[in-house]
Amino acid sequence: MFVKSDATTRGRSLQNQRVTSDLVIIGGGLSGTCCAITAARAGLQVVLIQDRPVLGGNASSEVRLWVLGATSHMNNNNRWSREGGVIDELLVENLYRNPEGNPHIFDTIILDAVVNEPNITLLLNTALIDIEKDAPDRIRGVRAFCSQNSTMYTVWAPLFCDASGDGILSFLAGAAFRMGAEARSEFDEKFAPSKEYGELLGHSLYFYSKDTGKPVHFIPPSYALKDITQIPRYQQFKSNEYGCNLWWIEYGGRLDTVHDTEKIKWELWRIVYGIWDYIKNSGQFPEAETLTLEWVGMLPGKRESRRFEGPYMLCQQDIVEQREYKDVVGFGGWSIDLHPADGIFSERPGCNQWHARGVYQIPYRCLYSKDIQNLFFAGRSISASHVAFGSTRVMATCAHSAQAVGMAAALCRREGLLPAQIGEEARIQHLQRELLRRGQYLPGLALHDPSDLVAQGTICASSSLVLAEIEKGGPVEPLTRSRAQMLPVTSGTLPTVSFLLDVSHATTLQVEVRTSDRPSNYTPDVVLEKHAIELAEGKKQRVAIPCSTHIDTNRYVFFCLLQNEHIAVHTSLQRFTGLLALEQRDVQSPPEDIGIEAFEFWCPSRRPHGQNLAITIEPPLTNFQARLIANGNDRPTVEANAWVAALEDPQPCLSVRWETQQRIAQVDLVFDTDSDHAMESVLKTHAERAIPFCVKHYRLRDQQGKILEERDHNYQTRNTIVFDTPISTDQLSLEVLASHGNVPAAVFAMRCYEQPWVVSM
Template sequence: MIEKEFSKNGRLFKDVIFDTDLVIVGAGMSGICAAITAARAGIKVILLQDRPVVGGNASSEVRLWVLGATSHMGNNNRWSREGGVIDEILVENLYKNKEGNPIIFDTILLDKIKQEKNITLLLNTVVYDLEKSEANIIKKIFGFNSQNETKYTITAPLFCDASGDGVLGYMSGARYRIGAEDRLKYGERFAPDITKYGELLGHSIYFYSKDAGSPVKYIAPSYALKDITKIPRFGNINTGEHGCKFWWLEYGGRKDTIHDTEEIKWELWSIVYGVWNYIKNSGNFKNVENLTLEWVGVIPGKRESRRFDGLYTLTQQDIIEQRHHKDAIAYGGWAIDLHPADGVYSGESGCTQYHSKGIYEMPYRCFISKDIENLFFAGRIISTSHVAHGSSRVMATSAFGAQAVGMAAAQCIKERLLPADILQEQKLKVLQQALNLAGQHIPRIPIDRSRNLVDSAYIEASSNLVLRQIPFDGSWYQLDFSAAQMLPLNPSINYEFEVQLDVLQPTSLNVELRYAEKAGNYTPDCIAEKWEYSLQPGIQRLKISSKAFLLTQQYAFITFIKNESVKIRTSTKRYTGLLSVFNKFNIAVNNHGKQEPPLNSGIDAFEFWCPERRPEGHNIAMNIQPAITAFDPANVTNGFTRPTMTSNAWVAALEDEYPELKFCWPAQQTVKRVRLYFDTDFDHPMESVQMGHPESRIPFCIRNFKLLNEKRELIAEVIDNYQTICSINFSEPMKLNEIVLQMEKAENNIPCSLFQIYIEKGIS
């Protein structure tokens, strides 16, 4: 029993003092990925979150799916899902939660954090003050948790603001801006007319509904929107959608999106409950008697508020022109996605999305405060223009950049640096290499081979894929839409392709050989050759003979133009680094088959060629002469962990049930770690919630494998792997002349494959 006498001087809350290496304010996807990356790199992290769950807009409190450069597979960014920790989280979620339950996603995020011994997570903790040692140096911060009545005082040499609104940057005095720059500021021709379109993106609140199994009455609260016609797009409301499919229930772009958030929230509640009242009681919808509200968000999902000045500001030109930056540490690929400030009450389209022809690089300088020397930024508050923010703000892109912050912070602690010091050429290379080894994938920058023991090894494979044929064993695809097979072709080679057609009536079929003008892109904007074939009815073979046309190794598109009188044979066989794509549409991301931007907007016009999600999206069956030899064992040392200009993968022969890769050295090596980089289909977007996925594990990924020594003795074994990166850490370094990687084929129609193997030297 506790009894306390009256205290005339009052009482103080409990005060807990921490001293750590890195403080991260905000545990949305950016804060989480930064924290895990830093912790794994060996430094102590305190991660503060002002909510009871982590994940920010991805959490069960808001329920927006995590998405980035893949854009629902609705753009031309092939194999572009973000790597590293954000990939690990999404793959984990797919395995445990392919249906997209947001409650389960909460637990996956919390579990990832709790597994890291170097992270201290403080939930329900608001940062309310800070102290500086100098005008441009933060010394400590102060937080308060109302649930346990505890104040926290946390001192650290480095801080990261991943809070969404930039609470740390704001209190530190760092310069920032809110709203849209005019066109003259950065020469951005897509900058909005703020007098009409407005300057800010608004907030959204979502709802979930369910069938209760029996009639449910609904009486709207007094604050619910009464007149549904105030929403110009009310005709888009339907009973088949819920959650973030209602992203366009948006409001607040005309207000202060920080200080007016509570007012904005009430208006969004009014809209949501008014929409539900319309669904239930208007009489305009069938079969709604049994429907009931299961959940309505209690906090808004925010899109935009402060953006802080860094050492570089990302602009429209960086995105559309895909500009190269020496300090690239991540990439983006979501469309430039701007919304009218009036949101749901606007008569305009709910969003204006325009894509670039490929992914764009994100420089490290955008994540460093221009004013506060020991402050990083992460998430939607990084240094961008309003236009560029329309792309960089999405969660997977934000988290991807934040991983670089976590790795840079660890490098700063170990080398006694400030964030800007890493911009020195050699230190920047150290950062980029550490990120790539962790699976980041930075465009144009491979993993350094010089420290990989595999680089000095003789490599022998039990087999490798020589692609002479994509077997003719699949269904027929009617050319209602144009289709193309993407193949990694070599320059200076004349190829012949033979396909099988089922022609329904006399017709002419147009075939084109296409490629991307910018090598490394997957927008087939150049036509090397074109043919027109007169066809008679019946099943038949068609040969297409091409002349050499490529200047470098890259993907080409064997393209069959839309013709409803023709069917083309597909294959049941799938291979790492091969895709079929279609000139269809995905209205959700403003893909109507072709992008036609406004005149003088500085944005390119081009066609969209996108894959279909499994179980659809089969390769086009064909014979290929000469055979494509882009899958040999040398690929596992080239430093790339996904397809780029070629497959970048070793692929075994399809019939090889237990393929092996053998690595031999002329002298004994001391090995401490083996990292394997598998194919988890970086083209699949893996939306974290609501969307649902056809499988819980990616079929290309190796599940079971063994490592053997030169005596064929087992030195490591992994059963039921589903992750992209698998690390084998030996408790004591092993002395080896040879390592054999033995894999087990798990899918009849998919051969085993491996992108990279990185073998680290130990100290003998």
């Protein structure tokens, strides 16, 4: 195309494109992305505006921080706590495509998920620059500029979501916000400072190195840090560490983390190149001779800036006391994780991480503005105190709550409402039901869906697991740490559990039978029984723990073998949905009077380790029955909540029968992708591409045996089947032909609907 334009004294205008939508989302980090996908799948026309060339924010290849939330690297007591819904879908997909943790591959997975949604208009490299209001408390539209195509976009919508991190949309709209720490007196938070102050968590910037196999010289740039001893912990650097393992390369907590970001970035560059100069040229790291600096971040990952005020502000007590709310739409479980304002230049530890005994709820009232009628918050800027923000700020937690925003926006449009009106009791229950349908875990809530036909039928199975023994055959593990087997026990007298032990010298084995302070927690802090058992020297001794305790509700019980250097315990290669073996890792011992509790951490090891203990159980556990697929829980809670087939069943099959013909347009299936596994998106590698418990190959048949659907390479948690033409049948049967591991077939849920409510996945 040839263009010739004469000079003009009037100047020229940018190309302007006008777009109308149902929901505008500012910010394409994981929060904005998950919000957009959720809203689009619910039928909304969504415009997603992202000022970077890729999606994912701090999880993208531009920053390269791993995605984490309540699972906390599996280093706390939050069992089966990986966030559900879209963020789970993305992480499971990343595990399958990218178990090596390549950040560029994760970029493609996030982009795939967005561009495959026809209801999303994605504007990359496009920055919000202005807004338009049609009332003092209402946004009408936004203006955003794309530097790559020199186009100004004007986007109008009835609803807006600020997922920008710094809260640029909310700031321009005039919504109330805070920066810094509130005084202890405002929310009665004992971990808060006695006086309010403006110190913040800083930014971080990472680097990657690689081994070239030949000597590599490094000449630092002029701006590199010259004196490495300015970093008090400089002796902790290692030549083989890179990426977000160096999260503590942090700076900016005493600056304005919004307007001073460029200044902070330059200081972080100075630090990074100074660290690499030290590693390459100090002579302290001879093993680094062949290493080269492969990548340095071009922009820092932000932790903290503005927090905006909703009708409720989450505080420390919500987290520590695990307070429950009628309008729960999200949850968290990361520690209260606050850092010294001086970051890498501080003499203090890089962080103070204090955990609750379990996960906590996030209420809907934290996710929309108290000032601007049509404005939602998503991501790290939601309504929370500085102390609570120390936990809510991590990406998986942010993304999970953002999904609630996407669905709330859909209900607003469907019913002609504003965000605050969704918070009314009947409507919040509707929102919760829609979230649970889509796999979003809400602690304390089960899905009670009047539209689900399965709950109205008779459920049966070819077999159900009766667990009398977990067979020996795994490694024999020394009791250098205390170990425990978690078992889902029904109300009544506890079973007798027997362990298989090797004893090198005559000794006394201390056994404790424990449970948690509340049924839904997994911190083994309540001792039910203690046993001291005298053991003679000898191998493969079967040791029984007779129990007399009666429990009045279903819950997990921990059968704990306490540390003893003379004993080794036999483990098993058998794995089962809802069962875990743990080891005692650490003890949380907070200072007095900061409002944090002391307790032990009992954690599983990652596969291929973390084998169950070889035990026998009398009477056997029988709570793996087919009826559990209709109890509304899609992961273990107070019990396994899954149908699990018998080990010896050659053709596991789950069936639902009705007395009359049913019209079925949609079938939802929920499989076990191990929500206890922390699926870090980058850097950490994973032992498997697909979770061994997950059903890989299945067939769905009607009462005549006709195959309605067959999938032979599933690895996702949720499968939704929408029939082109609704079927009519009085029976549906799910045949499980294979799982990804040598484990018995397991299904958390099967649901059937007369009308489809979601696009096929």
